[in-house]
Amino acid sequence: MTKPDEEQTHHPRYRVGYAFEPKKVNTFIIPSFINLANLNGIDLVQIEPTKPLLDQAPFHCIIHKIYGQDWKQQLTDFKSKYPNTVIVDPPEKIQPLHNRVTMLESVTRIRITQQPEIKIRIPNQKVIEKDETLEEIGLKYPVIAKPLLANGGASSHEMWVVLNSKGFERVKDQTPLLVQEYVNHNEVVFKIYVVGEHVECVKRRSLADIHVTAEEDGGDGGGEWNGVSILPFSQISNSATVEHESEKVDEAVMPAPELVREIGNELRRELGLRLFNFDVIRVSGEENSYAVIDINYFPGFAKLPHFEQIFTDFILGICKNATID
Ligand SMILES: O=P(O)(O)O[C@@H]1[C@@H](OP(=O)(O)O)[C@H](OP(=O)(O)O)[C@H](O)[C@H](OP(=O)(O)O)[C@H]1OP(=O)(O)O
Numbered sequence: 001m002t003k004p005d006e007e008q009t010h011h012p013r014y015r016v017g018y019a020f021e022p023k024k025v026n027t028f029i030i031p032s033f034i035n036l037a038n039l040n041g042i043d044l045v046q047i048e049p050t051k052p053l054l055d056q057a058p059f060h061c062i063i064h065k066i067y068g069q070d071w072k073q074q075l076t077d078f079k080s081k082y083p084n085t086v087i088v089d090p091p092e093k094i095q096p097l098h099n100r101v102t103m104l105e106s107v108t109r110i111r112i113t114q115q116p117e118i119k120i121r122i123p124n125q126k127v128i129e130k131d132e133t134l135e136e137i138g139l140k141y142p143v144i145a146k147p148l149l150a151n152g153g154a155s156s157h158e159m160w161v162v163l164n165s166k167g168f169e170r171v172k173d174q175t176p177l178l179v180q181e182y183v184n185h186n187e188v189v190f191k192i193y194v195v196g197e198h199v200e201c202v203k204r205r206s207l208a209d210i211h212v213t214a215e216e217d218g219g220d221g222g223g224e225w226n227g228v229s230i231l232p233f234s235q236i237s238n239s240a241t242v243e244h245e246s247e248k249v250d251e252a253v254m255p256a257p258e259l260v261r262e263i264g265n266e267l268r269r270e271l272g273l274r275l276f277n278f279d280v281i282r283v284s285g286e287e288n289s290y291a292v293i294d295i296n297y298f299p300g301f302a303k304l305p306h307f308e309q310i311f312t313d314f315i316l317g318i319c320k321n322a323t324i325d
């Protein structure tokens, strides 16, 4: 076993490999991060995921967000040759987040003990099988139709708010499709970012509360909203309109820091992941009730103020005990 590379100064240096799509390299591996990491003994080394990973060794630690079986196999082979390299995070733990059903299963297993009055749930949801109606599967309009797979493509974020069966007819053949009941939440989504033990919440703009007009009800339990049966949308919390945040976002009271910490820690434990975020909404008309609607592996962490320091501390914590074999 060899120790971390040491410079003449005897300060340990750590070799940290990163494997990302070009977009994330551009937004995350930025000079302010490279420099701070460097000052702290971390050399960030770009991994070329289409070339053999073994040829790019050694690493104390690898951070990554690459979809696909080839990359998973590369990591598995690497781990058997270099068992002491820390892979953040293991592909088999990331996998459940690529499906919008399995991603939320962990939420149903967490327990909030510090504030027992708080309820954390997920919306009622179901994967649509051929020719099923919402009544048959026991869901009520309005709903959001989401692509079941959250596999990184732009289309995995293309969704529809569906107000009635006429609207549902337009999307039901887009398979595989998840249908989730719409939960009114006063137009604000809380995004909770987890970087190891660091848990931080920010608020962003979301979709407006929906009140369907009853007189349009065609017997399917649905209605219309602003005269429409269906409303397509994509990445609302990231859209250009967010530049000038809504009043609702300004006014929204953040969930208590202890609650943010506890949900973050519980989900980290339950998922076995260290780098992720999740979207939480506060259920309108219910006291102390929240719903988790989305969990993302390695999201846009660079949007967090001081992410450079947060990540440098995280990597040092990981590498402290790591060795290069
Ligand atoms: O592009 P960014 O920085 O907005 O980050 C995206 C995330 O935005 P967020 O940090 O939650 O606001 C985004 O989160 P949402 O799903 O929009 O809640 C995803 O994590 C997205 O990754 P992918 O397309 O699902 O693989 C993330 O995209 P990648 O950067 O990983 O491509």
Ligand SMILES: Nc1ncnc2c1ncn2[C@@H]1O[C@H](COP(=O)(O)OP(=O)(O)O)[C@@H](O)[C@H]1O
Residues within 6 Å of the ligand: 123, 144, 146, 150, 156, 157, 158, 180, 181, 182, 183, 184, 185, 189, 205, 206, 207, 235, 236, 237, 279, 293, 294
């Ligand atoms: N069940 C729901 N009820 C109300 N709004 C929702 C619901 N699910 C999602 N949304 C809104 O749609 C946005 C996108 O949905 P999400 O599941 O987070 O997909 P993505 O992975 O594209 O971010 C959320 O940030 C939120 O604004």
Ligand SMILES: [Mg+2]
Residues within 6 Å of the ligand: 279, 294
């Ligand atoms: Mg989301």
Ligand SMILES: [Mg+2]
Residues within 6 Å of the ligand: 150, 294, 295, 296
């Ligand atoms: Mg998502």
